[in-house]
Amino acid sequence: MVASPADTQGPALAPASPPPVRPASDFRAALKDSSSVGLALFPLGIALGVLVVHAGLAWWWAPVFTAFVYAGSLEFLLVGLVAAATPLAQVALTAFLVNFRHVFYALSFPLHRVKSGWGKGYSTFALTDEAYALTTGEAARSWNGRRIVWLQALCQVYWVAGGTAGALFGALVPARLEGLDFALTALFAVLAVDAYRARRDIPTPVLALVCALAARFAVPGQMLLGALGLFTACLLIRHALTKKEPVRA
Template sequence: MTELRERTPAPSGGELPPGATPRGEIATGIRLSFAAGLGMFPIGIAFGVLVMQTGLPWWTAPGLSIAVFAGSVELLLVGLMAAATPLATIALTVLLVNFRHVFYAFSFPLHVVKNPLARFYSVYALIDEAYAVTAASPGTWNRWRLIALQLAFQSYWVGGGLVGVAIASFLPGTIEGLEFALCALFITLTLDACRSRKQVPSLVLAGLSLGLSLVLVPDNALFAAMLGFVVLLIGRHLLERRRRKEAGDA
């Protein structure tokens, strides 16, 4: 019965489905967060430990997790802040890394949230995990279930960061290589995205962008590589659209 209710399409406008209650929908949202939350919590711990080992104040971990709430960006920001990176570079880097969220909004069920404050929070808390879970069961979301899911995800991340801060305070020394957590996260996401041959060209373009940036502008390789990758992806999209149009005309 519970599984059937979870998959029952919600009425248009995100109202409660027949027989459901707000408490039950909140519980469903929390339950649907468990699988992804099991991955978020340990990465949050690594983030908290990394903050302490970098020499930043302990409150940087919960502060970033509340002000930014974007795991990949937060891990990246720790290194940038520790290296005293210029603010303009940090801002543009964050924009490029999180630009994918613009496309998430096209199919994210934000329309079910009517309250302005709740709607603002849902936009703010639109992370990769929330998008993945909602995309797996489209048409079943209402405001109680969606907000509960997003609040649960942020709780896992903030809680993991605080646990990491506590663990780091008891460690006698530093853990070498912990900053690789960000790289490992992106490698995992890349491998997951490139399971089909259709996405291999994007991987090649990313490698080309990084290689050229390391040779041409080694001091700003990361920024240049991301910018170049965006340009190449746009070029690839336009080329594929042109090919599809020519194939349709033929």
């Protein structure tokens, strides 16, 4: 018998599988993703630390707030509440109203990509405005859970480091630095522009602007909560109307 070419070549080799993504690669990618956000979070954290010491609190309150509360705008309010010895019930109500927007974030945040239990727990705790904006964009659809958790952790590192530095050197810094409070607003403006460039959906930003203006005049004391609720309702109505449109051949 004459051996066939397949017999003389030996067993067929299995196709090579792609190399697994190393955790170090996820860290480096997250560091690159979060670097622009850190440029705003670190100086804003400094402002919080300065506010802590100028409110008469010990410097270590800044790392406590930034590490365990980690709620951005709520922390600025919390400094005054703690300094005034505000009742716990009022603090809890304030925290609920300020952070109620996170309920809407949870609807589309990619928590399902985080596999480990501790990772899910920390990712839920560290779900901030910046983390949501970065992880729900078009470019982040391929990110795995490790990269998402690393990004959130790095964002908190910037915040804790800035708050601690501001508290330690707060006595050398004026109580108010003009323009520093605009850093976070500028950050969200840039993130909004990037989101529009990734998905050029003109009705969405126009609708958001209309909802913000309506809430500004209807409920000026709770503009953020009113705008978010109205915007969510409008998006649900828009989705329902778009879904019912017949598909054109």
